[in-house]
Amino acid sequence: MSYYNSFYKKTARIMIVVCGLLFSVFSFVYLYVFQREVLEALHYSLAHGKTRFAPVASAIVITLILLLVRWGMNSMLGLKGSIRALSYVPSFLMLCALTDVGRNVYISSFHSCWPWLLPLLIAVFIAVAYWLRRTFRVQLNREGSVMGVVNGNLFIILALCVATVLCGNTDRAFHHELQAEHYLHNHAYDKALHVGEKSLEATRTLTALRTMAMARTGTMGERLFDYPQYYRSDGLFFADDSLETLRYTNDSVYSLLGAEPYEGEGRTAFLRNICYKGTGKHISLDYYLSALLLDKNLEGFAVAVSDFYEEEDTLPRFYREAMTLYQSLHADSAFAVRDTACLRRFMEYREKEKEYTASAKERENWMRRHYGNTYWWYFDYQN
Numbered sequence: 001m002s003y004y005n006s007f008y009k010k011t012a013r014i015m016i017v018v019c020g021l022l023f024s025v026f027s028f029v030y031l032y033v034f035q036r037e038v039l040e041a042l043h044y045s046l047a048h049g050k051t052r053f054a055p056v057a058s059a060i061v062i063t064l065i066l067l068l069v070r071w072g073m074n075s076m077l078g079l080k081g082s083i084r085a086l087s088y089v090p091s092f093l094m095l096c097a098l099t100d101v102g103r104n105v106y107i108s109s110f111h112s113c114w115p116w117l118l119p120l121l122i123a124v125f126i127a128v129a130y131w132l133r134r135t136f137r138v139q140l141n142r143e144g145s146v147m148g149v150v151n152g153n154l155f156i157i158l159a160l161c162v163a164t165v166l167c168g169n170t171d172r173a174f175h176h177e178l179q180a181e182h183y184l185h186n187h188a189y190d191k192a193l194h195v196g197e198k199s200l201e202a203t204r205t206l207t208a209l210r211t212m213a214m215a216r217t218g219t220m221g222e223r224l225f226d227y228p229q230y231y232r233s234d235g236l237f238f239a240d241d242s243l244e245t246l247r248y249t250n251d252s253v254y255s256l257l258g259a260e261p262y263e264g265e266g267r268t269a270f271l272r273n274i275c276y277k278g279t280g281k282h283i284s285l286d287y288y289l290s291a292l293l294l295d296k297n298l299e300g301f302a303v304a305v306s307d308f309y310e311e312e313d314t315l316p317r318f319y320r321e322a323m324t325l326y327q328s329l330h331a332d333s334a335f336a337v338r339d340t341a342c343l344r345r346f347m348e349y350r351e352k353e354k355e356y357t358a359s360a361k362e363r364e365n366w367m368r369r370h371y372g373n374t375y376w377w378y379f380d381y382q383n
Contacts, residue, residue, distance in 0.1 A: 015150060015153050019084070020070075027063040027095060030165070030168075031062060031063070032059040035169070037179050040053045041106070062098070066094060066095070077129045079133070081149055081152070085160075092163070093118055094118065099168035099169055172199075173201055176195050180196075180209040180210065184209055189214075189216045189217045197227065204234070208248075209248065211235070212253065215283045219316075220287070221290075221315070222316050225373060229378060236253070236290060236294070238252075257271075257280045259279050259284070274288075293378075298325065298329070302335065320342045321346070322379075325379060328346070352371075
């Protein structure tokens with residue numbers, strides 16, 4: 001019997017270490033890998049951008065604090081046996097409070113239910129734990145099976161991990177927006193353009209952030225239609241609703257362009273005016289030409305290209321594709337594209353389109369897989 005008691009106590013000590021290790025690994029990975037962008041957004045909002053966010057240090061410090069909370073909680077409650085891991089409940093609740101952040105994180109009236117809900121839940125947990133400890137005092141003090149101790153504590157830890165993940169922000173689109181915003185803020189424009197690049201989902205905020213990154217790298221004409229474009233020329237700007245924007249707003253775009261629209265002035269008209277009047281920065285031309293392409297205004301685009309480019313100039317890729325399409329519709333076009341590779345691919349595009357005789361939706365999907373990163377596909381199929 002004394003051997004069993006010694007083995008049981010040794011197993012209990014090992015379980016304490018194992019549970020602590022499992023919690024530490026989960027907390028660090030969850031905060032640093034899966035919720036880093038959300039944690040940074042919360043930090044920026046609470047600190048009003050006055051301090052710099054350190055993701056590794058933040059994840060480590062928070063994890064250590066949560067371990068201390070667990071130690072204090074267990075010292076208070078004295079939980080034993082197969083339910084000892086319940087002392088991690090307040091720590092997991094704090095993880096939920098830190099990562100249950102939505103799109104309103106940056107607005108001035110941002111508020112969360114957690115400042116009052118978290119203390120309430122912890123108080124309820126402590127009260128229930130005290131009551132259970134009194135009610136089942138005999139059972140808790142009795143030494144059960146070793147496997148019961150191991151399985152009970154591991155189940156509690158795993159269940160709390162799953163509940164925390166479900167409670168935290170799992171909106172993939174929101175995470176993509178925050179990632180792109182982070183890279184844009186740190187001048188890592190190429191990394192911003194890699195965020196969600198394989199996904200067909202793209203919010204208006206993410207689309208506008210990508211456009212800003214392309215503008216910073218001078219690649220709008222080369223990369224614009226490498227990404228889904230669902231918002232026409234509106235996608236070049238952020239929505240006016242503050243819940244759909246993050247740290248960057250339309251003021252950020254106007255600062256990039258070097259001019260602001262007059263009250264009531266349409267955005268395409270604004271871009272045209274600053275290009276022809278020369279009041280905007282050089283990137284304004286790419287914004288204007290991109291707006292015309294996104295609105296499928298080939299006539300206006302051809303006029304602008306003739307006005308701002310010489311015929312011997314080498315146009316960016318999507319401008320060449322648009323002018324190739326315009327030439328196919330207007331044989332008398334004065335601005336001729338002489339890129340044989342582009343012309344050859346356009347002829348191939350038209351031939352494949354005629355060959356594929358399945359339903360309209362199947363043809364659209366097939367053409368997307370093979371030509372979805374061309375302006376031609378956007379012009380013909382994107383609503």
